[in-house]
Amino acid sequence: xxxxxxxxxxxxxxxxxxxxxxxxxxxxxxxxxxxxxxxxxxxxxxxxxxxxxxxxxxxxxxxxxxxxxxxxxxxxxxxxxxxxxxxxxxxxxxxxxxxxxxxxxxxxxxxxxxxxxxxxxxxxxxxxxxxxxxxxxxxxxxxxxxxxxxxxxxxxxxxxxxxxxxxxxxxxxxxxxxxxxxxxxxxxxxxxxxxxxxxxxxxxxxxxxxxxxxxxxxxxxxxxxxxxxxxxxxxxxxxxxxxxxxxxxxxxxxxxxxxxxxxxxxxxxxxxxxxxxxxxxxxxxxxxxxxxxxxxxxxxxxxxxxxxxxxxxxxxxxxxxxxxxxxxxxxxxxxxxxxxxxxxxxxxxxxxxxxxxxxxxxxxxxxx
Numbered sequence: 001x002x003x004x005x006x007x008x009x010x011x012x013x014x015x016x017x018x019x020x021x022x023x024x025x026x027x028x029x030x031x032x033x034x035x036x037x038x039x040x041x042x043x044x045x046x047x048x049x050x051x052x053x054x055x056x057x058x059x060x061x062x063x064x065x066x067x068x069x070x071x072x073x074x075x076x077x078x079x080x081x082x083x084x085x086x087x088x089x090x091x092x093x094x095x096x097x098x099x100x101x102x103x104x105x106x107x108x109x110x111x112x113x114x115x116x117x118x119x120x121x122x123x124x125x126x127x128x129x130x131x132x133x134x135x136x137x138x139x140x141x142x143x144x145x146x147x148x149x150x151x152x153x154x155x156x157x158x159x160x161x162x163x164x165x166x167x168x169x170x171x172x173x174x175x176x177x178x179x180x181x182x183x184x185x186x187x188x189x190x191x192x193x194x195x196x197x198x199x200x201x202x203x204x205x206x207x208x209x210x211x212x213x214x215x216x217x218x219x220x221x222x223x224x225x226x227x228x229x230x231x232x233x234x235x236x237x238x239x240x241x242x243x244x245x246x247x248x249x250x251x252x253x254x255x256x257x258x259x260x261x262x263x264x265x266x267x268x269x270x271x272x273x274x275x276x277x278x279x280x281x282x283x284x285x286x287x288x289x290x291x292x293x294x295x296x297x298x299x300x301x302x303x304x305x306x307x308x309x310x311x312x313x314x315x316x317x318x319x320x321x322x323x324x325x326x327x328x329x330x331x332x333x334x335x336x337x338x339x340x341x342x343x344x345x346x347x348x349x350x351x352x353x354x355x356x357x358x359x360x361x362x363x364x365x366x367x368x
Contacts, residue, residue: 033107059144068180071137210276219342228328248352253344270327
């Protein structure tokens with residue numbers, strides 16, 4: 001193609017044109033109500049409510065034949081994540097009312113069954129210890145003997161209590177006991193690791209209507225922005241060179257700052273049609289492969305208050321050559337250190353709609 005341009009036409013390389021287009025469809029969606037993240041959230045923030053579910057595959061019991069064995073406190077140990085949720089709160093641990101599966105469970109999940117314990121989390125130290133009710137050791141023994149009969153556990157906060165975050169994969173039950181050594185009591189504990197955990201959150205609220213002037217990117221619901229740009233206005237027989245997606249922040253939106261330094265933006269292609277009424281990512285046939293990725297701070301333009309993302313030229317060429325493959329793109333924000341931060345992107349109904357800037361070169365007539 002390059003050699004052909006060099007020898008063709010009076011202009012040599014042909015004429016390069018840059019056009020800007022706004023979407024004919026845009027919306028924002030959430031990934032679903034089950035989250036197997038590095039955090040476990042419990043509590044409420046605005047319309048967002050979260051509860052955590054736990055499972056144990058096998059239990060470790062102390063040696064009850066030790067001289068002077070006496071069971072003491074049973075408690076759940078939860079390492080805190082202190083980057084989210086700073087207010088004191090209350091946690092209730094219960095048996096789940098029915099079994100759940102991490103591959104299919106959705107909000108609200110099994111309700112709380114038999115109550116096991118309550119604790120106040122002051123959100124200060126590195127670890128929160130939630131004691132189970134007195135006399136719970138026989139229950140633990142029963143769980144250890146018939147682990148498959150236990151439907152799992154649920155950790156919930158009373159309605160309206162603030163959010164708290166814990167470290168996924170790090171929770172454990174501990175059984176404290178004493179036994180006699182050389183005539184003196186000695187305190188000891190055994191630990192049982194929580195082998196499966198996740199949190200469920202309430203559905204996206206408010207849900208997008210299709211006529212929203214703002215598209216929400218990020219935040220507790222981890223919403224993603226879907227945009228579709230028509231490319232049928234591009235002349236046939238041109239060479240598409242490159243494209244740039246521009247997401248313009250609304251005046252009411254915060255801008256990326258130092259707390260977002262590690263945030264990453266991913267873009268994936270959507271392979272089929274969709275309507276602005278979708279609310280979940282599963283309703284979009286988004287490719288598993290990332291088209292392009294970059295840090296939020298590197299992609300953000302301070303002068304225009306825009307997130308500017310270079311799209312592969314190959315994607316544009318594919319859309320022009322085969323319009324049926326043009327389902328648009330899905331933009332995702334990974335901002336695990338600033339989970340509550342959300343950006344308001346202007347929609348096509350706003351004064352600052354998303355844009356795609358496309359450069360293409362028209363091939364001049366041949367010399368010969």
